[in-house]
Amino acid sequence: MKSIKSAILQETEDWVAINKEAGLLSIPDREQSAPSLKDLLIAAYGTIFTVHRLDRETSGVILFAKNESSHQFLSKQFEERSTVKKYNGLVLGKVYEEEGIIDVPIGPHPGKPGQMTVVRKGKPSITLFKTLEAFPLYSWMEFTILTGRTHQIRVHMQHMGHPIVCDPYYGDGKPFLLSNIKKKFKLGKDVLEEKPLLNRLGLHASSLQFTDRDGKAIELHAPLPKDLRACLQQLEKQG
Template identity: 60%
Template sequence: MKLSQHIIFENDDLVVINKPSGLLSIPDREGKEQSLKALLQQAYGQIFTVHRLDKDTSGVIIFAKNEAAHKFLSQQFEDRQTEKLYNGIVIGEPAPEEGSVDAPIAPHPVKLGMMTIHRSGKAALTDYKVLDSFGTYSWMEFRIHTGRTHQIRIHMKEIGYPLVADELYGDGKPILLSALKPKFKLSKYAEEQPILGRLALHAASLSIILPGNIKQTFVAEAPKDMRATLQQLEKIKQKKKR
């Protein structure tokens, strides 16, 4: 990974990255996999974690370059002063098309690494809106008011519209072109590759106050696999209208 290609913004206090899917935000306990934080440490030396994204979630993430900036930025996440917007593709067509999920989240009592809805959990609030609907799938916008682990994923499962390719809270199945196009033909010598084979969630924008009290919004374009999937879904949708 060439770090410079993923930098959205940086100054003496922080660096903002458009994190690719499949890369850990910070090192895991075993420390065997590459992480974004490790790459940043190689480039900048000292680096501080402000918040995290799931490994398979792409999009905007901030790291601080010094302790003062780390404290200033982290406090905004703790006080819920940041504005976080995500995009994602879910299975089905949510009804109503706009709403909120207010359901507390707690660690799963049996399954390690999973979360669950439970009354004894921490408060969690997610607003959702359908941006475009394609029948089998829908393109969504999410605004999270809290930052619980797997919040969007578990809230969408809770209302019956899990995220595409979510192995923990959905069916884990990728989107295949052959499933979208009945006449799709693949060479008998080739194995079909999914057009979207990872968790369909992207941190699209983050609004935060920077040191110096300047509010700024950072935006990360959806990655190529998501854009290609939406393009195919739109083509099929238009064909059905004819």
């Protein structure tokens, strides 16, 4: 991340909202394998509290509290599901339903540590989806999650038969290439290998709504990153 300042979407004396880039951990992992967004915020602010998190490869809006009382106030809204969390995602295949609800329980995968799966005795998990644009091989979706399970959208879309593009756990993990959709694709002169338009999980936390401590409704929007914009532009161009 170039700088924390350039990634701030909005902040008050109580909280700071960041447009997280893909590939950056939200909070430190057990191995302390790489600097996290929380580490960068602690360096900038001194004290910071985790309110919620995004998967490492997911970009978009994430909220942190600046003090203990704000942390409790905001965390309660996430626990009580009074926040509205929306995501955009590029999925494999043409989704024919305009909108719908995926309501199937999610729990840890019995044979794959760190992965989740649809399981009868899992926790209740609800995802609303809208198909914004359907192309022959891909679909551009909007998701609203009513529960906050680990990898929820990714597991639910795998269950639906339309995994998120470039998902190494729940999809084929393959990058998004222009040659996949352009019929007469040719590599440029002296170019040995095609560069992917998208080489990370095709998921973006696009907006977050919550209530501030003074009762004010806050709505934050994170603009689409360059890689997802490029994919959409090419899909629309190729039809």
